[in-house]
Amino acid sequence: MGAYIVRRLLLVIPTLLGIMIINFTLTQFVPGGPVEQIIAQMQGEGDVFETIAGGASETRENVTTAREGSVSSKYIGARGLPEEFILELERQFGFDKPPLERFLNMMWNYVRFDFGESYFRNERVLALVWDKLPVSITLGLWSTLLAYLVSIPLGIRKAVKDGSRFDTWTSALIIVGYAIPGFLFAILLLVLFAGGSYWQIFPLRGLTSDNWEELSLLGKVADYFWHIALPVVASSISGFATMTLLTKNSFLDEIRKQYVITARAKGLSERRVLYGHVFRNAMLIVIAGFPALFIGVFFGGSVIIETLFSLDGLGRLGFEAALARDYPIIFGTLFFFGLIGLLVGILSDLMYVFVDPRIDFETRET
Numbered sequence: 001m002g003a004y005i006v007r008r009l010l011l012v013i014p015t016l017l018g019i020m021i022i023n024f025t026l027t028q029f030v031p032g033g034p035v036e037q038i039i040a041q042m043q044g045e046g047d048v049f050e051t052i053a054g055g056a057s058e059t060r061e062n063v064t065t066a067r068e069g070s071v072s073s074k075y076i077g078a079r080g081l082p083e084e085f086i087l088e089l090e091r092q093f094g095f096d097k098p099p100l101e102r103f104l105n106m107m108w109n110y111v112r113f114d115f116g117e118s119y120f121r122n123e124r125v126l127a128l129v130w131d132k133l134p135v136s137i138t139l140g141l142w143s144t145l146l147a148y149l150v151s152i153p154l155g156i157r158k159a160v161k162d163g164s165r166f167d168t169w170t171s172a173l174i175i176v177g178y179a180i181p182g183f184l185f186a187i188l189l190l191v192l193f194a195g196g197s198y199w200q201i202f203p204l205r206g207l208t209s210d211n212w213e214e215l216s217l218l219g220k221v222a223d224y225f226w227h228i229a230l231p232v233v234a235s236s237i238s239g240f241a242t243m244t245l246l247t248k249n250s251f252l253d254e255i256r257k258q259y260v261i262t263a264r265a266k267g268l269s270e271r272r273v274l275y276g277h278v279f280r281n282a283m284l285i286v287i288a289g290f291p292a293l294f295i296g297v298f299f300g301g302s303v304i305i306e307t308l309f310s311l312d313g314l315g316r317l318g319f320e321a322a323l324a325r326d327y328p329i330i331f332g333t334l335f336f337f338g339l340i341g342l343l344v345g346i347l348s349d350l351m352y353v354f355v356d357p358r359i360d361f362e363t364r365e366t
Helices: 002-027 034-042 055-065 083-093 099-111 125-160 165-179 182-193 217-255 258-265 270-288 290-308 314-324 327-355
Strands: none
Touching: 002 099, 002 327, 034 083, 099 327, 125 165, 125 217, 125 270, 125 290, 125 314, 125 327, 165 217, 182 217, 182 290, 217 270, 217 290, 258 270, 270 327, 290 314, 314 327
C-alpha cells in the first residue's frame, strides 16, 4: 500500500502542473487585466468592465493615434497616460517579463508555498487563504456529513422497501430536491426562516453573532450551529439527493447477488445479512462518491452560498479576485484547491481499503 500511495502522490505533481499551465495560458487572452483595472480607476470609470463593451473602437483609435510600438496601445482606456507610467505598472505586476518566465517563477514560488501578495488587498495570499479557509471547510465538511448521515440510512431503507409506497413518495421528494438549484433553495430558506417574509428563526448573515466573544463555551457552539444551519442545508440538498439514490441502487445490486441468497438460506437474520454482508460491499461505491461530493460543495457551491449568506470564505474570495483580475489570489487559490482535490482523491482510495481490507491496490497496474 505504501508504494501505491507514493505513486499517487508523485502523479499529483504533473496533474497539478497541467492544471496551472492551462489556466495560466487562458488568462493571457482574457481582457481586463490588473493594468486595465488601474487605468480604469484612474480615468474615473470605476471598473474596467464598464469600458470593455465599447473598448473595441477605443482600442482601434489608440492604435491609430499612438506611435508604433507604444505600450499604451495595448490597454483599453490608456490614451493620454504617460508611457513611463504604464511601463512602471507592468513592472510592478511583473508583466515586463515574458509569460514563460513569469510562469516558471510563479511555480517555483508555489513549490515553496510562497503565493505572493494580492495586487489590490495588500495582504499575503497565504494569509488570506488561511483566514477564509474555516468558512469553506465549515460548509464543505458539515454539508457532506449531513448528506451522508441522511442519505445512507434513507437509501438503505428505500432499497429494503423497494417498490413500496414509502419508496415511491420518498423518490418523489428526492427528485424535487435534485431538481432545485442550490442557490434557489438557499433563497427560499432565507425568505421562509431568516426574516424574508415569514419567520425570523435563523440569522441572515455571518458565521457568528456580534457578542460571540462574550458567550460561554456551550453558547458559542450553539451560536455557531445556529448560523451555519441554513447554509449547510442549502449546500447539501443536491448532494443529498444524489447520495440517496446511489446508496439505494448500490444496495439493490448487492441484495440480488448469490451470496445474499446463500446467507439467507443459512438462516441468518435479515439485519445480519444486510449489515454484516451487504453493507461492506455496497458502501464501496458510496465511499467513492465522497471526494466528488465534498469537492463539489467545497469549491462549486460555496461561491453562491457564501455570497447569499454573507460568509467570507474561499469561494467568495476567488470570485472577487476573478472580477478584479487579482492574479496572485486566482492562481494561489487554484493551486490550493487543486492540491486539496487531488489529495482527497487519494484519501478516497484509502477509505476503500479501510471499508474492505480485501482490496489491494498494490496488485493493480497504474
